[in-house]
Amino acid sequence: MPWRSADRAALVAIPDDVGAGRLLTAATLRAIDAAHGGGFYAVPIEAVADRAAADATFSGSAPVIDVQTHLVSPARWGRGGEALAGFLRLVDPERWGDALDPHLLAASQWAAQVFGGSETAVALITALPGLPDTIVLPNEEIAAVREIVDRYADTGRVLTHTIVHPNLGEAELDRMEGWRDALRPSGWKVYTLWDPPEVGATREGPGGFFLDDEAWGFPFLERVRDLGPRLVCAHKGIAGPVPDATPAGSSPRDVGPAAAAFPEIDLVVYHSGYDIDAGAEESAYEEGGHGVNRLVRSLAEAGVGPGANVWAELGSTWFLMLRRPREAAHVLGKLLVAVGEDRILWGTDSIWYGPPQPLIDAFRAFTIPEDLRARHGYPELTPAVKEKILSTNAARLYGVDPRPRDDGAWIAEAARALEARA
Numbered sequence: 001m002p003w004r005s006a007d008r009a010a011l012v013a014i015p016d017d018v019g020a021g022r023l024l025t026a027a028t029l030r031a032i033d034a035a036h037g038g039g040f041y042a043v044p045i046e047a048v049a050d051r052a053a054a055d056a057t058f059s060g061s062a063p064v065i066d067v068q069t070h071l072v073s074p075a076r077w078g079r080g081g082e083a084l085a086g087f088l089r090l091v092d093p094e095r096w097g098d099a100l101d102p103h104l105l106a107a108s109q110w111a112a113q114v115f116g117g118s119e120t121a122v123a124l125i126t127a128l129p130g131l132p133d134t135i136v137l138p139n140e141e142i143a144a145v146r147e148i149v150d151r152y153a154d155t156g157r158v159l160t161h162t163i164v165h166p167n168l169g170e171a172e173l174d175r176m177e178g179w180r181d182a183l184r185p186s187g188w189k190v191y192t193l194w195d196p197p198e199v200g201a202t203r204e205g206p207g208g209f210f211l212d213d214e215a216w217g218f219p220f221l222e223r224v225r226d227l228g229p230r231l232v233c234a235h236k237g238i239a240g241p242v243p244d245a246t247p248a249g250s251s252p253r254d255v256g257p258a259a260a261a262f263p264e265i266d267l268v269v270y271h272s273g274y275d276i277d278a279g280a281e282e283s284a285y286e287e288g289g290h291g292v293n294r295l296v297r298s299l300a301e302a303g304v305g306p307g308a309n310v311w312a313e314l315g316s317t318w319f320l321m322l323r324r325p326r327e328a329a330h331v332l333g334k335l336l337v338a339v340g341e342d343r344i345l346w347g348t349d350s351i352w353y354g355p356p357q358p359l360i361d362a363f364r365a366f367t368i369p370e371d372l373r374a375r376h377g378y379p380e381l382t383p384a385v386k387e388k389i390l391s392t393n394a395a396r397l398y399g400v401d402p403r404p405r406d407d408g409a410w411i412a413e414a415a416r417a418l419e420a421r422a
Contacts, residue, residue: 022054023047025358029365032323039369040325041362058361060383062391063121063402066356067159068233068270068315068347070126071110071145072136074422077102080134091276091320092353107145108419110351115157116411117355122394122402124159124186124347126233126270129194139163143183145418152414153406159398161189161233166220167209168196173223180227186398187231187268188224192217192249193239208249211258211267221262230265231397237271237291238316250275252295256302259310266397268345269295272312272335276320281327284376285334292331296338306340311397314389315347322362329368333378341379345397346390363390 026047033041046053072081081102088096103109114123125145127137139162146158162185165172179185195207211217211234224232239250252273259267273295274282282291295312304310312335321328335344346363348356368381379385395402 019051019055019058019357021358022058022361023049023051025361026054026057028358029362032325036325039371040329040367041365042367043365058364060119060360060364060387060390062387063404064119064360064390065122065124065346065394065398065400065402066114066120066348066350067124067268067345067394067398068126068313069110069114069123069350070105070128070137070352071107072102072105072128073138073141074102074106076136076138080128080130080136084128084136088352091316095354103422105351106419106422107148108415108422110145111149111411111415111418113351113355115153115405116408116415118350118357118360119405120350120356120360121405122157122159122400123350124161124398126161126189127163129163129165129191131196135163139179139183139185143185144421148417148421149414152410152417156400156402159186159400161185161187163189163191164220165194165196166190166216167194170219173219176223177227180229185229187229187233187266189233189235190220191235192254193235193247194249195247208247210249210254212254212261217254217258218261221258221265224265225262231268232265233268233270233313235270236295237273237275239275246275253298255295255310256298256300256304259299259304259308260302263309266309266311268311268313268397270313270315270347271317272314272331274317274320274331281324282334283327283330292334296334299338306338307342308339310339311343311345311393312339313345313347315349316352318359318363319349319353322359322366325366326372328366329372329378330376332366332381333368333372333376336379336381336385337377341385341388342393342396344389345394360390 026043029041029043043057047057085100114120125142127142142160146160149158162179162183192210193208209216224230236252237250239246252269255267255269273292275291285293285296299310321331348359350356364386368378372378
């Protein structure tokens with residue numbers, strides 16, 4: 001896609017026009033569509049040269065809510081940032097070179113790119129895993145960023161997670177009540193693929209834990225049920241291209257059993273179980289299939305159907321699929337069947353991939369071709385369904401009434417305040 005990271009001198013530079021790259025986006029999507037036989041991206045030729053035509057092609061009616069965004073604390077980068085740098089070089093090598101400047105992932109850049117570089121109206125900040133001395137974005141820092149944005153933009157533009165590592169033991173779960181009261185998270189974040197170093201050092205084979213295990217998963221969900229908020233976002237999939245090294249806990253095979261055991265808890269499946277497979281694209285559902293197939297199978301076996309308490313999220317998944325539109329059609333089609341159009345959520349993993357406007361525009365232009373719908377029973381991905389995914393599903397889940405994107409006058413001041421704090 002046509003966006004690249006700016007240098008640090010432009011950290012708080014706010015684009016005057018979030019749609020300035022739409023002509024290039026239109027040309028890119030038309031090229032992708034042609035390369036894959038057509039029928040995936042509905043982008044007219046006029047949108048390549050005519051800004052009004054491009055705006056009409058990519059327009060939407062509901063405020064965009066991004067339920068997965070990221071940033072880091074540059075001061076903590078040396079403690080655990082290289083693992084993230086390796087991931088970013090893997091998935092977006094053209095954007096991230098060998099010398100990755102963590103200031104390009106700082107809170108000021110996050111505000112400038114997510115709010116200034118796109119029509120995103122509400123963004124949720126989530127975190128990466130790690131011990132207190134290695135984590136690149138502590139829970140307290142997440143809440144502090146929200147409070148600074150609230151100061152300049154009024155409340156409601158930023159939602160937050162608090163990350164919990166159940167496999168650190170009872171003491172970690174005991175912290176949840178204090179975090180809830182002090183940090184006011186909208187939900188809890190877990191990485192079931194992550195092991196504490198002392199556990200990983202003694203474990204043989206791929207690691208992690210599962211939401212339905214009695215040692216860590218169920219005790220954590222019991223705390224969520226008792227304390228609230230009753231919303232858990234679990235990283236599932238996006239674990240790496242080498243199957244033998246993939247942590248077992250990255251599999252979504254536990255989502256169905258956990259959802260059935262705790263129907264009062266909403267489970268958001270970050271990445272929808274999609275994985276970075278070594279050369280294999282997802283196709284129609286198959287019993288032993290990889291990626292999203294595992295989530296579909298887990299829900300079916302547990303009797304968890306569309307409209308239940310499982311939500312599928314698209315962060316990184318859409319970024320990785322949009323260049324492979326046939327795969328994207330299968331993945332979105334399978335999710336529409338398995339969880340339903342009211343249970344798919346928009347997320348981007350920004351700012352890992354720069355300003356998210358090209359991702360929004362590409363999603364608005366995307367369609368599931370009629371032949372795939374007829375052959376596999378996929379519903380049509382209509383503009384109304386896409387607006388649910390981009391906006392109203394998240395508004396309902398998180399209990400927010402988002403205002404449309406404003407003129408952005410507050411963004412530069414908030415970004416400067418965030419830069420001064422870094």
